[in-house]
Amino acid sequence: MALLYKADPVRGQHWQTLFAEHAPDIAWRAWPDIGNPHEIEYLAAWQAPEDVAQLLPNLKVLFALSAGVDQLDLGRLPPDLPVVRLLDPGITRGMCEYASWAVLSLHRDMLRYRQQQMARCWQAHALQPAVSRRIGVMGLGAQAQQILATLAPLGFGLSGWARSAHRVAGVACYAGDAQLATFLSRCDILLCVLPLTEQTQGILDRRLFAQLPRGAAVINMGRGGHLVEEDLLEALASGQLSGAVLDVLQEEPARADHPFWGHPQVVLTPHIAAMTQPGSAFAGLLENIRRFERGERMVGVVDRGRGY
Structure with missing residues (x-):
């Protein structure tokens, strides 16, 4: 029985040490x-290799080394292969920070004040005062609820x-499209931590910005695909939005001439909200492997129909 790791090699060395110590x-x-590909039963990866079914014929579980799985093309994976999200408390703490x-x-x-400096x-x-500032969070999963509690x-x-x-x-x-406009009308600062799905692709667009109070601000901690970047620039230029904090972009890294780099109303960070x-993640991953071995349901199994 073997696990194949396909992600950052530096962190991979840490993973390897933990497996050697706790799961020899x-x-x-x-x-x-x-x-020997026939020995590999588990794959822990950011992105799966192409033709994973042919490459790893005895693969039993794909563990996504991320809180979301939109970077995976679920349609190209074997339909009966469980895909499991990584439930890392360190990611949640980082997102809250x-x-x-x-x-x-x-x-x-x-x-x-940065511009003034x-x-x-x-x-x-x-x-x-904070009591008169309204914060709205798009997405009410476990991470979003921890952010709200913070x-x-x-x-x-x-x-x-x-x-x-x-x-x-x-x-x-x-909840739902019927209550979205009411929600947006009460957000002075809008924070997006939605999963990226067909339904949420491009949700942060001109139409949504127009439903926020004039002068509102936006934070995108979800995925770059949530944001229509041209619409954000337009909303900032018109004064409909006063600022934005962006940790994700449609294309990463940002090209050298991307307008967000020098924009006075945009704070841009390189996808570092949480890593x-x-x-902190090892215990959960190993427990899921042991659960699978015991025939128990794993924690964080992705619903292919919902995309998360």
Whole structure:
């Protein structure tokens, strides 16, 4: 029995050490040195190799080394192959940290103060208390709920929206297309942590921005495919939006002439809101392997129909 790892080789060395110490019965293979392909029963990867069924004929489970699986072409994978998301508490902590920083940066007008610093301008502006600032989160999964719980003690008015109905203590929850406009009308800062699916592709567009209060700001921590970048630039230029914090783009890395690089109303970070950490993710991955071996249901199995 062997596990094939296909992702960042530096972190792969950490993964290998953990498997050697805690699961010596599982042979470790690192792409592209797969050894005997018939021995590989588990694949841990960011992206699966092409023709995975032919390459790994005895593969039993694909573990995606990410919280989402939109980077995988699920249609090209064997239909009976379980695909399992990585449930890493370190990712959730990182997302909460990033969301707090981004929300507070926009709330405290740091984009404007950064511009003033570059212009050597010393000027204070009126401070809006958190209790009068409304934060809306698109997506109400486990990570989104942790983000909302992290923001709650700061005093913001909190709301959330998802495709299906949720109940979250202290959060005004909205669901589906019928309640989207109402939700958006109550968001001074909109934060997107939706999974990327056919339904959410391009959801952050001109039509959505127009339904936000004038001068609202946007944070995208989901995927680059959620955002129509040209529509964001238009909304910033018109004043409909006052700023944006973006951790993801449609194409990464951003090309040298991308307009976001030097845009005074955009903070751009290189997809670093959260990163998989072997130290915090290993226990969950190994437990799922053991669950599978015992014939038990694994945690984080992807619903192919929903895409997450």
